[in-house]
Amino acid sequence: MASFQSTSHVIHTILCFSMVLFCSNKVYGAFDSESLSSFQNAAGAFPFSIYPNSLGVLSDPTILLINRSPFGAGSINRKFGLRSLMESLFVVGGNFRNLGLGLGLSRFGNSSYQETQISILGAKSYKELVQLGISLNMYQLSISNYGQAEAIGSKVSVRYAMGTHVETMMSFLNVNRPVIGQSNEKLPQIISAGILIRPNKKIIGQASFVQDTEFPISVRFGMIYKLLDQIDIAVGKVQQPNIFTTGACINWKEFRIEFSYLSYANLGFITYQTGISYTHIP
Amino acid sequence: MRILALSLIRLGLVTLIFHNVSFGQYDVYDAFDPENPLPESDLIILNNAKAFHHSLTPESALLLSQLSFLSHEEHYALEQTLQGDLHNLDRYPRLNLLLNELWTGRREINIHGSFIHRINRTDGIQHKWIGDFQFDQFRIGILGERDPGELDILDHYSMFLNTKFQDYDYTIGNFQMLVGHGLVSWRSMPVKSDFGTTNSILRRGRGIQPFRSSHESWAYRGLGWEQPMGHGQLSAGISHRKIDGSIDKDHVNISNVGLHVSENQIKNHDNIIETIGLADWETIIPNGIAGFVVGGGAWRQDHTDRYFTNLTSSVYGNYTISNLTLFSELAFTSQNKNAIIMGGKMKHDSFYYGIVFREIDNNYFALRDNPFRNWNNKELGETGVLQELRFRYDKINVNVYSDIFRRLEKLKGEFKRDGHETGIGLDQKFNSKLWIQTKLKIQEASSENYGYNDYNISSVPISTIKTTIKWKHDTNNSFQCQLQEKHTQNNSPSSLGIQLRSKHYLGLWTVKWYWVTTKIEGLSWLYYWDVNLPGEMKSKVFTRHGHYLGNILSYQTSPSTEIHFRISTAWRAWNFDEIPVVRCALQINVSI
Numbered sequence: 001m002a003s004f005q006s007t008s009h010v011i012h013t014i015l016c017f018s019m020v021l022f023c024s025n026k027v028y029g030a031f032d033s034e035s036l037s038s039f040q041n042a043a044g045a046f047p048f049s050i051y052p053n054s055l056g057v058l059s060d061p062t063i064l065l066i067n068r069s070p071f072g073a074g075s076i077n078r079k080f081g082l083r084s085l086m087e088s089l090f091v092v093g094g095n096f097r098n099l100g101l102g103l104g105l106s107r108f109g110n111s112s113y114q115e116t117q118i119s120i121l122g123a124k125s126y127k128e129l130v131q132l133g134i135s136l137n138m139y140q141l142s143i144s145n146y147g148q149a150e151a152i153g154s155k156v157s158v159r160y161a162m163g164t165h166v167e168t169m170m171s172f173l174n175v176n177r178p179v180i181g182q183s184n185e186k187l188p189q190i191i192s193a194g195i196l197i198r199p200n201k202k203i204i205g206q207a208s209f210v211q212d213t214e215f216p217i218s219v220r221f222g223m224i225y226k227l228l229d230q231i232d233i234a235v236g237k238v239q240q241p242n243i244f245t246t247g248a249c250i251n252w253k254e255f256r257i258e259f260s261y262l263s264y265a266n267l268g269f270i271t272y273q274t275g276i277s278y279t280h281i282p
Numbered sequence: 283m284r285i286l287a288l289s290l291i292r293l294g295l296v297t298l299i300f301h302n303v304s305f306g307q308y309d310v311y312d313a314f315d316p317e318n319p320l321p322e323s324d325l326i327i328l329n330n331a332k333a334f335h336h337s338l339t340p341e342s343a344l345l346l347s348q349l350s351f352l353s354h355e356e357h358y359a360l361e362q363t364l365q366g367d368l369h370n371l372d373r374y375p376r377l378n379l380l381l382n383e384l385w386t387g388r389r390e391i392n393i394h395g396s397f398i399h400r401i402n403r404t405d406g407i408q409h410k411w412i413g414d415f416q417f418d419q420f421r422i423g424i425l426g427e428r429d430p431g432e433l434d435i436l437d438h439y440s441m442f443l444n445t446k447f448q449d450y451d452y453t454i455g456n457f458q459m460l461v462g463h464g465l466v467s468w469r470s471m472p473v474k475s476d477f478g479t480t481n482s483i484l485r486r487g488r489g490i491q492p493f494r495s496s497h498e499s500w501a502y503r504g505l506g507w508e509q510p511m512g513h514g515q516l517s518a519g520i521s522h523r524k525i526d527g528s529i530d531k532d533h534v535n536i537s538n539v540g541l542h543v544s545e546n547q548i549k550n551h552d553n554i555i556e557t558i559g560l561a562d563w564e565t566i567i568p569n570g571i572a573g574f575v576v577g578g579g580a581w582r583q584d585h586t587d588r589y590f591t592n593l594t595s596s597v598y599g600n601y602t603i604s605n606l607t608l609f610s611e612l613a614f615t616s617q618n619k620n621a622i623i624m625g626g627k628m629k630h631d632s633f634y635y636g637i638v639f640r641e642i643d644n645n646y647f648a649l650r651d652n653p654f655r656n657w658n659n660k661e662l663g664e665t666g667v668l669q670e671l672r673f674r675y676d677k678i679n680v681n682v683y684s685d686i687f688r689r690l691e692k693l694k695g696e697f698k699r700d701g702h703e704t705g706i707g708l709d710q711k712f713n714s715k716l717w718i719q720t721k722l723k724i725q726e727a728s729s730e731n732y733g734y735n736d737y738n739i740s741s742v743p744i745s746t747i748k749t750t751i752k753w754k755h756d757t758n759n760s761f762q763c764q765l766q767e768k769h770t771q772n773n774s775p776s777s778l779g780i781q782l783r784s785k786h787y788l789g790l791w792t793v794k795w796y797w798v799t800t801k802i803e804g805l806s807w808l809y810y811w812d813v814n815l816p817g818e819m820k821s822k823v824f825t826r827h828g829h830y831l832g833n834i835l836s837y838q839t840s841p842s843t844e845i846h847f848r849i850s851t852a853w854r855a856w857n858f859d860e861i862p863v864v865r866c867a868l869q870i871n872v873s874i
Contacts, residue, residue, distance in 0.1 A: 127394075129874050160872050163840035168870050170399055172435050189435045191409055191428065193401060193870075195845065209401060209868075213433045217407045 030141050030180060031115055032188050032212065035059060035089055035106045038075055038258035038275035042247025044222025044236020045262075046206045047192040048159070048169040051249075053279045054256065057091050057102050060171065061121040061133030062159040064093050064100025073277030075258075080269040084110040089275075091121075099124060100133070114142040119155075133157035133171075139187060141180055151180040153187055167196040189213045202226040206236075216240050234260075242266050247273075254279050314351070314476070315723075316809040316821030321350045321471045323494040325817045330414045332384045333396035333842070333873050338371065340364045346380075348491055350469055353481035354607075354627075393842060395874045398817055402867040406430025410496065412817070415874075420445045423455075427496050431543035438540060440501060442492040451508040453490050456501035459519050460487025461562040461575050462598035464653035465613035465621045465642075470500040470538075472652040475685040475703045477721075480636025480670040483654045484609055484627055486571070486598065489517035489562060498540035499525035500650065502558060514565030514573075521559075524552035529588040532617045533647030533660075534581050553584045558649055572599035575613075579649050592616055594648040605630050613651075619643040623653055625668075632674035641665040644691045656687045656703065663690030681707040701726050722747050724771075743771040744806065758787040768806045777806035779824060790839075796832035800824040801856070815846045815869045827856040842873035 037055030040046045049056030049063035053071040057063055072092040079085040086109070093102025100123030108115045117140075123133040135155040142148040157171035173190040180187055194208035204224040211217045222236030222245070230252065236245040247260030255278055262271040314320060327348055335342035343363040346352075352360070356377050362368035371377045395415035402408040411426040425440040442455035459467045463486055473482050490508050493501035502521035509516050526537035534554070542551045560577030578593040596613035610624030625638035642655060644663030655664050666687030673680055688700040705723045726743040750764040762783040769776040779800040786793045796813040802824060812822040813832030822830070832850035839845060846869040851862045 127874055160843075160874075162843040162845070162870075162872060166839040166843075166845070168845075168872070175435050177434060186433070189433070191435055193399060193868075195870075211407055211409070213428070213435060217403075 030185060030187065031117065031139055033079065033087070033108050033115070034210075035087070035108075035117070037073070037089070038077070038247060038260040038273040039224075039232075039234060039249045041262055041271075041273055042222075042236065042245055042249075042258070042260035043204075043206060043224050043234040044208070044220045044245055045210075045238050045243065046194060046196075046208055046220065046222055046236070047171070047210050048157070048194045048196070048206075048208065050196070050204065050206075050224065051256075054258075054277050055089050055091055055275055057093055057121060058089060058104045058106065058119060060157050060159070060169065061100065061102060061123045061135050061155070062131035062157045062169070064102050064121060064123040064133065065095060065098070065125050065131050067093065067095045067100065067279075069280050070094035071277060071279040073275065075273060075275030077271060077273035079108065079271060080264065080267070081271050082269070086110065091119075093121060104135075109142075112144045116140040116142070129161050131159040133159070137174075139178070139180060149181040151178040151187060152176075153178040165198050167198075169194045169196070186214075315474075316811045320819050321469055322496055322819075323469070324349050324351065325819055326412055326414070326494040328380075328384065329398070329412075329817050329871075330396060334393050334414075334416065336385055338363060338381055340366065347488065350471065351482065352485065353478060354484040355481070357485050393873045397872050397874070398869060400815065400817070400867060400869040403865055404430060409435075412494075414494075421492070423492055423494060425494065425496055427498075427540075429541050429543070432541070434542075437542055438496065438498045440493060440496070444492050449510050451490065453492055453506040454504075456493040456503050457506040457519060458491050458493045458501060459489065459506060459517065459560055459562070459650070460491060461489065461517065461560075462486060462573060462596055462611040462613075463609065463623050465598075465611050465623060465651055466575050466577060466594055466596050466648045467560060467650040468652040470495055470497040470652065473654045475656055475668060475683065475705075477681050477683060477705055477707055478670070479654070479683065480625065480627060480638050480668060483623070483625065483638050483668075484600070484607065484636070486573075486600065486609070489515070489564075490519060496540070497538070499527060499536050499538075502560075502650075511563060512565070514563050516561065516563050518561040519559070522557045523555075525554050525556050526550060526552065527554050529554065529581055529583045529586075529590045530645075532619070533645050534590055549585075555582045555584075556580070560649060567599070567601075569603060570599055570601035573597070577649050578616075592647065592649070596648075611653075613648060615646070615648055617645075617647065619646040621646050621648075621651070621653065632672070632679070634670070634672040636668075636670040638668045639666075640668075641690075656685060656701065657689070661691075662693070662699075664688070665690060678708055678710045681705075681709075745769055745771060760785045764810070766808050766810070768808055770804065770806060774806075775803040777802045777804075777808055779808040779810065781810050790837060792834075792836040792838075794832075794834040794836075796830075796834075796850075798822075798824065798830040799828075800830075801827050813848060813850055815848050815867055816844075816871065817869070826854050828852065828854040829856075829858065844871045845869070846871070 049060040052066040074090045091104040102121035104119035137153040153174040170193040191211040197205040218240040224234045232249045242265040244263045258275040347360040397413040413424040421444040440456040490506040503523035504521040506519035558579040564573035575596045593616040598611035600609035608626040621642040623640040627636040668685040670683040764781040766779040782797040812820040849866040
């Protein structure tokens with residue numbers, strides 16, 4: 001039985017690495033995996049931050065400007081529900097003299113294949129309407145028996161308040177066209193755009209687009225409902241790949257605990273993700 | 283003659299009825315022929331004028347004076363406004379209409395920048411970003427574009443910084459230089475034969491301007507400046523950049539495509555290194571203006587040993603005596619190619635007559651020449667005469683134009699190498715809201731394709747008749763119907779099209795509906811303006827029987843921000859028995 005599980009597990013892992021995961025004619029490459037917080041994933045893999053003081057800073061540093069206190073956040077999960085595909089995310093940051101600053105770390109892979117990304121994050125606002133976020137990313141790729149390679153990438157994010165109920169965002173990942181390794185493998189270049197709608201204090205809706213220049217566009221929708229003062233629930237849908245998402249978030253004193261559940265409809269995989277963040281309140 | 287008589291009978295039966303209300307994004311654009319594309323920079327200028335300004339001021343007049351479609355008189359009126367000599371544009375109905383469209387409704391004050399992000403789904407996803415920002419005396423513009431299938435996020439980008447220092451005006455980055463009447467350096471879009479064209483040709487270029495279009499190879503990249511010099515004004519620019527194209531024996535072909543998806547396209551991306559220097563000196567003479575242009579360029583193509591240099595110069599001027607204005611530009615190049623454009627106009631009350639003569643050598647190439655011509659093909663040269671007549675008979679305004687043109691070189695196997703285009707327009711204004719207009723256009727030209735058969739097919743005259751009915755139900759609901767008939771004058775059946783449009787204001791929401799049904803015969807394809815987001819001006823060509831449904835939904839989130847969504851569905855079969863082609867776009871307009 002144990003042998004069967006191991007074999008099945010290896011097959012799934014090979015499928016993820018070597019086959020077409022979500023697209024019929026493309027293969028994901030290094031650093032194509034998105035680093036999103038549990039609650040971003042729960043709300044339809046929204047590529048921008050929903051709440052301040054959370055792991056969302058990693059994908060959208062503009063939210064650093066809304067943070068009022070130093071904070072730290074972390075998350076560990078198994079990608080696609082596979083034990084050997086661990087993803088761990090950590091970030092610390094805060095707002096200092098109206099300048100958002102942060103430091104992030106993400107790791108993904110297993111003992112044979114490891115992607116590590118260290119991010120230096122900064123954000124600045126203009127006229128309280130526009131928040132500009134910049135992330136300087138250092139990528140490191142390690143493959144056992146092959147060695148390791150590094151590259152420097154970037155991310156530019158812009159968030160704009162389009163009134164009291166609507167925010168719009170966009171971001172560009174790796175505009176500087178980084179490549180990695182001796183084969184000069186192109187790192188992903190991604191254009192993201194999103195709209196966050198807050199019709200009232202209890203409901204948040206999102207619609208977003210994620211365009212990796214080598215893949216079809218991914219359209220995403222999600223909704224968050226404030227069930228209680230301390231509890232939010234979320235549900236979402238991702239098209240390309242086909243994912244149904246749901247989850248919840250609990251605020252307890254200085255802590256926020258997030259859960260998400262992602263069901264990959266075409267692959268039959270299920271991913272659970274848990275995250276925690278701590279905000280230092282003086 | 284019989285054909286012309288028949289056409290006139292048809293013309294008499296066709297009426298065009300519309301109110302003076304806005305249906306498209308800008309009503310002035312609805313009057314242009316969808317077969318002739320318009321410069322994208324015009325739409326960006328209008329968007330900036332709407333975002334940054336609230337009324338006609340010297341600053342907004344300066345911006346609007348860069349529009350390509352303005353007539354000589356309209357341009358002069360804006361120049362007078364710029365100098366503080368004119369505060370009322372009632373004598374210029376088209377400008378008046380445009381200003382009313384630009385600056386009505388809720389306005390946000392103290393705007394320092396505007397930005398547009400458009401996501402457009404066609405055969406793939408196209409992203410476009412357009413921004414314009416004003417910081418004190420500095421103006422900064424950015425434009426980025428990623429076409430479907432391109433691997434780089436910013437496959438094309440363009441930036442400029444414009445500032446004034448004392449009497450000097452500097453533009454760093456991407457700029458264009460409009461000098462004379464287009465024989466040396468002009469916009470990426472030429473002026474084409476149409477109603478009002480003689481007036482547009484008469485307008486000379488204004489020197490250095492920031493480059494706002496998304497044409498990937500047309501802009502100069504470097505430094506451009508303007509300064510007083512002697513008794514005149516000097517405009518000069520130096521540019522060094524890479525462009526897409528190819529070098530032939532005696533000219534450079536600049537690519538107009540801008541798509542980098544296939545292996546060959548990627549290989550030829552930025553394949554020519556170009557260095558250009560250009561200067562224009564202009565001075566005021568009694569009753570007119572005279573100018574002198576001199577420039578040169580060097581081009582080197584990658585992966586080949588092709589190298590090309592060219593020197594060019596031109597003289598131009600205009601002269602006004604009473605109601606008569608004459609103009610001309612004469613250009614020479616070191617490749618021994620010459621070009622001349624000259625003409626005049628006479629205006630007295632409602633009577634107007636304009637005439638333009640041009641002769642452009644085969645393979646004429648200067649630097650960024652794009653003068654008025656009918657054929658896009660430059661290899662065979664062109665000569666021709668365009669005439670336009672406008673007058674008022676009782677309450678009817680009559681507008682007639684005729685362009686007769688001829689290739690300078692003949693193709694092998696070709697019997698005929700000339701063409702003509704004629705347009706007749708009538709309009710009558712009944713009251714402040716309603717008037718009737720009739721338009722007929724007849725075109726005959728040798729084919730742009732060189733095949734013997736193609737030539738025979740396209741040399742038959744083509745007649746196009748359009749009828750538009752516009753109806754404003756109330757201030758919030760408007761409707762429009764346009765009928766179009768096109769046929770070749772060889773007893774072949776007609777292509778017919780009907781377009782229905784409506785626009786509804788629902789508070790902060792705006793909904794636009796759009797429907798087209800076409801019955802196409804042969805190559806008599808029909809052109810309609812497409813369903814366009816603000817800042818777009820695409821036309822759509824219908825080549826088969828079919829139906830087309832479009833819809834735009836807009837939401838104004840605040841006085842200075844809007845979200846627009848467009849979806850269109852095309853059935854290329856009369857009985858809907860085909861999977862429709864669905865297109866959509868999302869656009870976010872913000873101001874800071």
